[in-house]
Amino acid sequence: MSRPADSGRGDAPAPAVANPHDRPALARVIGDVDTFARTVWGREPLLLRAADPAGFADLLSEASVDELVGRRGLRTPFLRVAKQGDTLANAAFTAPGGLGAGIADQVSDDKLAALFAGGSTIVLQALHRVWPPLIDFCQQLAADLGHPVQANAYVTPPQNQGFDDHYDVHDVFVLQVAGRKRWSIHAPVHPSPLRDQPWTDHREAVRLAAEQEPLIETVLEPGDALYLPRGFLHAATALGGVTVHLTLGIHAWTRYAVAQELVALALAELADDEGARTSLPLGTSLATGELDTDVVAAKLRAAIDTLDPAAVAGRLQARRRDAQRAAPLGPLAQHALAVRLTQSTTLRLREHLDATLVDGVLHARAGRVRVDEVPGDALKRLLAGDVLTAGDLGSDAARTLIEAGLVVAG
Incomplete structure (x- = not known):
């Protein structure tokens, strides 16, 4: 909920220090997750004191x-430097x-020390x-939101504006x-x-809008x-000293992304349709009347109508x-776990695997592994x-899961 112009410190709601909500990272940032x-x-926008x-010192x-x-030993692109809204060439802050x-x-x-002293902003990228x-x-936080998250840090010298008014193509949490x-x-x-719709596509509109009364100041x-x-x-200016803030970028899944997958699957269906594969007339000029757009559109609509939503979800x-x-x-820790494995060794699923079971195959961020030998209940x-034991899973299956990076020590 946007707030009126404000320079005070007590007029916006604050999250509770301890929140027992089952989305702990998100609750820490915004407090009432449901609202x-x-x-x-x-x-x-939402401002929280x-x-x-x-x-956020931790x-x-x-x-x-x-x-x-x-x-x-950071390398590019894990860091960039900007001054007066312009990004400096990598050679300005790197060396062998x-x-x-x-x-x-x-x-x-x-x-970097010299550039910072001269008024440049340091941007630490992909800190996640x-x-x-x-x-x-x-x-x-990504698990709490259901959307991918990245983290950048902006380190700004005194009385400096790192970037001009602009918008981002992802949602952000700014943590001071x-x-x-x-x-x-x-x-x-x-x-x-x-x-693929950056603010530079609307540069003049952004400039004019930034001259109006702000929603939040x-x-x-x-x-x-x-x-x-x-x-x-948004635009930000450091006041009186060095400032550091984190920008957590949330790359939201959108209905447009759903549409992309619908169309991709529909086109795959049309590849098996002889009528859709038919050549346009000999000597075509690709004029409007020669494209059969009504026929093609009807076939595309029909293909979309017959799609299984589960296929879209799977993609x-x-x-x-x-x-x-x-x-x-840790590869060495996993190797040691597999070597010393006994029936009583405790194991658990590796966190944030995003694992799903499809026809006896476990699909996860670590890859795909057939798990037919693991008892269904286990x-x-x-x-x-x-948390299970290797005996619950079966020793051979447990070792396979360890070596594939799907389970870790419990």
């Missing part, structure tokens, strides 16, 4: 930024890795892949980590944009959170599995999240 789902999601004095901190930049590292695009902490606290949090940042939010010029402080549906215009579920990763796995319990 959010019913009235806010995909519709309106800090309920926990510790804020997910990222200023010290975390220094460690990532100075000690983790040094002896034993035959790469030329590692982040240079020396160059490289920073352990955010790997875990983003995986849980350190410092204070003024945000200005305006209504969309192109509501609910698709991923506020200062975020550590622990504050802001939800923005895709399409809402989208496969895309969903490819869009996220399962919980981190398999049902495993998929429900129960």
Whole structure:
């Protein structure tokens, strides 16, 4: 629910410090999950003031930024740098890795320090892949939302605006980590944009809209959170010191994605239709009257009408599995687990596998494995999240599941 222009700190609802809701990551950010789902999601911005004095320091901190930049050997595209709205060339902040590292695009902490001192914004990208606290949090948030999640961090020097007014093609949660940042939010010029409809396609409309009265004008402080549906215009300016905020991007599944799969399946059906494969007239100029659009459209509609919704769901579920990763796995730990396996070894399904059973084959983010040898009751319990023994699953089947990365130590 959007809020009127505001620069105070007590007029927006705050989430409870402890929320027993079964969507823990989402509840931590927005508090009342049911109200959010019913009235806010995909519709309106929502501003939430800090309920926990510790804020989001467990997910990222200023010290975390220094460690990532100075000690983790980041390479592009895990970092980019911007100044006055323009993204700098990679060479401006990268250098060779040094002896034993035959790469030329590692982040240079020396160059980065100079650029930051000169007013450039540091953007740490895909932190859901490289920073352990955010790997875990983003995986849980994606599970809570049912939509893929990515994490970027924006580190802005004092009195600096990182990017001009723009909109994103994904929903975002903004989590203020350190410092204070003024945000200005305006209504969309192109509501609910698709991923291939960037704000630059509406540059002039964005500029004009940004000159109007904002829906929200506020200062975020550590622990504050802001939800923005895709399409809402926004710009942020650091106030008085260094600021760090996390942007959690939610790449929502849309009805357009459903339509894509419907059409893809319908076209596959038409490939078996001789009439659809018939050539256009000899010497065609591809003029309107020669395209038989009414015939083709009728065949396409008929093909869509006969599709099994389960086939559409299966294709989208496969895309969903490819869009996220399962919980981190240690190859050496898995090897040791398989080697020391006994009948009493406890095992559980690896988290965030997005596993489904189809005709005796377990489809998951770790791959596909035939599980005919696993007793039906044991398999049902495993998929429900129960901890089982190798004896419950059958030793050979248990070893196969371990080596495939589908189960881990319980």
